[in-house]
């Protein structure tokens with residue numbers, strides 16, 4: 001019997017390069033970028049700066065490094081950055097942000113991951129402000145918002161925050177690892193989002209399907225500074241063109257598949273919406289992420305995921321009662337339909353076990369009546 005395909009929905013980072021991408025990697029024109037001579041890296045940076053209408057761009061090994069170097073550029077040790085607690089820069093990067101950036105994370109706890117002016121003002125006013133003490137020098141936003149199931153940061157609110165940030169002279173950095181999924185869903189162009197921030201990142205290794213890399217985009221002076229810190233942080237690469245070629249291929253050819261990924265996530269949500277235990281509603285699925293809330297089943301996400309794994313479905317334990325499913329290039333509609341069946345079966349099994357457990361303590365008459373029918 002043929003082995004069932006493993007349906008890997010842990011993340012959109014799990015994709016593997018197809019033959020076309022392997023071809024461009026093999027044939028990439030490269031040079032030593034320690035001397036800024038790698039033509040493919042320069043081409044990628046120019047292409048992205050143009051796509052987002054920013055002055056300059058810098059190729060980075062990872063999204064984490066893009067964020068960390070942006071933070072390093074905007075702040076001095078001891079400064080504050082204001083962001084929502086759910087954002088990657090805190091949720092996964094609090095360690096490096098404190099260790100490398102040496103900044104204080106002034107965290108907002110919004111209900112929906114959308115940072116509003118009122119949240120920023122509250123964060124600002126939650127402590128005494130004078131020239132003697134530390135001061136916020138950066139606002140960080142995230143789009144799409146991972147913790148809230150790939151939620152799109154509302155464009156109108158971004159514009160409002162941007163206006164406010166000009167008055168306050170606070171730069172805005174957008175962690176846009178999956179912002180192209182938002183563009184695919186809203187039809188808002190990358191340049192339009194980028195117009196309302198000082199710097200923005202994207203990841204090539206997520207929905208775009210490249211094996212590696214991220215890019216930081218902003219003003220000439222920011223990028224010149226970031227270039228120095230990239231070297232300091234150990235991200236100065238030599239024949240980076242092999243990886244830049246994959247990224248360039250991804251951004252030129254794979255943006256169109258993001259809409260399909262978004263549709264697949266919506267389909268998964270539709271197929272799970274009648275499962276009243278997991279609290280999935282299709283209208284809350286903006287892009288390519290579906291969160292499964294296991295709390296009503298009284299099962300922890302890690303245990304739910306273990307059961308799914310036995311059936312060939314991989315999910316990611318986002319938090320104690322939240323399992324994450326992410327669609328991507330290597331997932332098709334059949335995978336989604338199979339994934340939904342697996343998730344619904346697991347839910348049924350958990351429920352049936354609970355019922356069987358409860359019935360053991362029920363009066364005998366119940367069993368008798370059932371058995372006599």
Ligand SMILES: *Cc1c(COP(=O)(O)O)cnc(C)c1O
Nearest residue numbers: 062063064065088146175177203
């Ligand atoms: C994946 C991700 C990152 C980090 O990217 P790496 O390349 O894994 O370091 C940053 N921010 C968000 C929102 C992400 O989803």
